[in-house]
Amino acid sequence: MNTISTRSRTPAVTLAELEGVDFPAQVASETRKLINRGTLAPGFQLRQSDLAERFGISRVPIREALKLLAAEGIIEHDPNRGFFVAQLSSDDARQLYRMRQLLEAELLMTVNWPTSVQIGEFRVLLGRLEELIQAGNREGWIELHRELHDKIFDLSSNKVFKREALRLMRLTDRYRALAADISAHPQHRSASVEAELVKALESKDRELLLATYERGRLVVLDGLMRVLALRE
The missing domain is CATH 1.10.10.10 (Winged helix-like DNA-binding domain superfamily/Winged helix DNA-binding domain)
Incomplete structure (x- = not known):
């Protein structure tokens, strides 16, 4: 052993x-x-x-x-x-990501539009995320990815939802390490979901914000299920 x-x-x-x-x-x-x-x-x-x-x-x-x-x-x-x-489980991952979806969508529906200064801060974090993907630093990517979403969710006044959403993100850290690999794939890097979320926030387009989030969620979840199916 x-x-x-x-x-x-x-x-x-x-x-x-x-x-x-x-x-x-x-x-x-x-x-x-x-x-x-x-x-x-x-x-x-x-x-x-x-x-x-x-x-x-x-x-x-x-x-x-x-x-x-x-x-x-x-x-x-x-x-x-x-x-x-603990073993990685596709069933656990599916349930955790479903709970995240419910809370995170609610937070995005209630965000106040960010200031230009906040948009600038988001763009700095996006640049650092790209550097971490390039370097293959999954652990750093996970931490910074959470920080970016923390700042986005903080635009909402629903702080209880935010705390629970971040707790669920921590529970999916091991799965999000795989998501970092999926995000680094050339097929997905040209259309970074995080970058598009920031664009939607900047343009104050709620419908685009939610649609972008949902599309990115499905891409990551589908990729995770494929990876986990090979492991189980």
Whole structure:
């Protein structure tokens, strides 16, 4: 059974050397990144002893971190065997993206039109997203993609919807890593959905905004289902 190698991947500064750190949350965050970038593949066993050595802390916060990730559905817990990275599931992905669609469409229907300054900020983020795709930086793409949508959703006064939409985005991070690969495909890059969303916001065209979102959603979901079908 594969386990985490602590010899080559232990950080130069362990969590135990940092003050004021929420150890469970930090361990969960760092482990989530490893899972999202594919370093820890589906089915990979997460041994508490390995993680404790990796981060330089006791097993108590490690156990709490694993419970946090299990609650998110990112990892699975077998009482007899331990913790494992959850498998990617087309059924789970379909349900998660359906819930995202309902909330995100509602947010887009209620956004206030952005100022020219905000449009400029969106365009800066679009440029950085393109650079990350070019560099093959999936993890960076995921984080920046969320930041862009965070700013777009913030144009709506429905803050409860926004918080839930962002939570669902985090739950689909592993799937959005695959979406980054789909977005990087030449067939889709010439018509970046994010860029078209910004254009629709700039032109204050609600119908175009919603149509662009839906078209992009279907492209990504179809691509994900194809990729996941090959894995299952």
